[in-house]
Amino acid sequence: EKGGYDYFMLKEIAEQPKAVADTLLGRIDASGSLTLDELRISDAELRETDKIVIVACGTAFHAGLIAKYAIEHWTRIPCEVELASEFRYRDPILHQRTLVIAISQSGETMDTLMALRHAREQGAKVVAICNTNGSTIPRESDAVLYTHAGPEVAVASTKAFLTQLVACYLVALYLGQVRGTKWGDEIHAVIRELARSAEKVELVLETMEPVRALARSLADKKTVLFLGRHVGYPVALEGALKLKELAYMHAEGFAAGELKHGPIALIEEDLPVVVVVPSPRGRSVLHDKIVSNIQEIRARGARTIVIAEEGDEAVVPYADHLIRIPETPTLLQPLVATVPLQVFACELATARGNEVDQPRNLAKSVTVE
Numbered sequence: 001e002k003g004g005y006d007y008f009m010l011k012e013i014a015e016q017p018k019a020v021a022d023t024l025l026g027r028i029d030a031s032g033s034l035t036l037d038e039l040r041i042s043d044a045e046l047r048e049t050d051k052i053v054i055v056a057c058g059t060a061f062h063a064g065l066i067a068k069y070a071i072e073h074w075t076r077i078p079c080e081v082e083l084a085s086e087f088r089y090r091d092p093i094l095h096q097r098t099l100v101i102a103i104s105q106s107g108e109t110m111d112t113l114m115a116l117r118h119a120r121e122q123g124a125k126v127v128a129i130c131n132t133n134g135s136t137i138p139r140e141s142d143a144v145l146y147t148h149a150g151p152e153v154a155v156a157s158t159k160a161f162l163t164q165l166v167a168c169y170l171v172a173l174y175l176g177q178v179r180g181t182k183w184g185d186e187i188h189a190v191i192r193e194l195a196r197s198a199e200k201v202e203l204v205l206e207t208m209e210p211v212r213a214l215a216r217s218l219a220d221k222k223t224v225l226f227l228g229r230h231v232g233y234p235v236a237l238e239g240a241l242k243l244k245e246l247a248y249m250h251a252e253g254f255a256a257g258e259l260k261h262g263p264i265a266l267i268e269e270d271l272p273v274v275v276v277v278p279s280p281r282g283r284s285v286l287h288d289k290i291v292s293n294i295q296e297i298r299a300r301g302a303r304t305i306v307i308a309e310e311g312d313e314a315v316v317p318y319a320d321h322l323i324r325i326p327e328t329p330t331l332l333q334p335l336v337a338t339v340p341l342q343v344f345a346c347e348l349a350t351a352r353g354n355e356v357d358q359p360r361n362l363a364k365s366v367t368v369e
């Protein structure tokens with residue numbers, strides 16, 4: 001059942017190219033447009049949507065944070081992302097033109113379920129992004145877009161996360177397509193790129209040996225920090241969450257722009273800091289800013305672990321360790337940038353003798369509040 005792997009988590013990390021491909025399957029037609037028949041909300045209603053609210057917990061929440069960048073860019077509809085456990089107690093403002101997206105692997109997470117019930121009571125439409133057929137969250141939603149990651153057994157979410165990203169991109173691009181925003185041409189180009197993402201994830205998986213060796217060498221560290229900007233920021237949060245839950249280490253993710261507002265005080269000699277670097281093509285301002293952040297922390301002694309695109313030479317002088325990922329449009333980069341962080345956390349946990357598939361104190365689906 002573990003298919004020759006020592007842990008389900010390793011198997012599930014390896015299954016990601018297939019999970020991504022299966023989640024795209026049948027959703028891009030021959031002309032390169034999206035067909036989301038499952039989205040049982042009419043195009044007319046989608047055109048009237050004036051606000052999107054994403055609710056989720058944990059790793060699914062990080063997928064939602066990334067989705068916000070994609071949705072607002074491609075659809076120009078304001079999008080909020082909120083932890084389901086906070087949302088429902090906040091008396092949120094929702095109405096009939098609000099589209100709520102509830103993201104959940106299990107489809108049984110109590111906080112997310114309560115948030116969507118609350119949203120529907122207020123008259124909002126709810127679309128679930130879910131990996132479990134017939135589970136409660138999709139049953140109680142107006143529509144569901146299933147992720148096709150297959151069963152995820154390891155408690156720490158990996159392949160489900162990547163497919164949640166794919167589903168979020170599909171919804172964002174579909175809304176962009178239906179509403180005909182000025183990004184029409186870009187949307188077509190991105191759909192083509194999205195169609196190639198499974199191959200890119202495969203390429204990343206083939207180059208993970210140095211990441212494993214690096215993880216083993218850090219097994220006695222107490223803290224690891226993660227920095228990112230734009231969509232790299234939620235990726236940093238996800239890298240830190242994986243490390244906490246699997247390696248039981250103190251780990252924190254920061255928006256790199258926030259360094260000067262406090263976190264830079266944490267930097268000390270030999271502290272490992274993982275930095276997710278956006279593509280130097282496209283939004284080059286973002287890229288240049290993060291390169292100076294890397295310089296700043298390295299000047300203060302940090303051991304920099306840099307995740308950067310193939311061909312990005314600007315980071316080389318400041319990277320103590322360099323992890324390469326394939327060229328990918330910035331908004332889609334989390335699909336490839338997250339994978340090394342999963343491998344890193346899994347290997348570090350193993351090196352520390354932890355039970356990878358069943359971390360202490362955690363359950364796969366959280367059906368209590």
Ligand code: F6R
Pocket residue numbers: 057058059060061103104105106107108109112155156157158241242245364365366
């Ligand atoms: C972390 C992890 C959890 C879940 C969270 C939501 O690796 O697995 O943070 O992402 O409990 O679970 P679902 O997606 O089932 O609602």
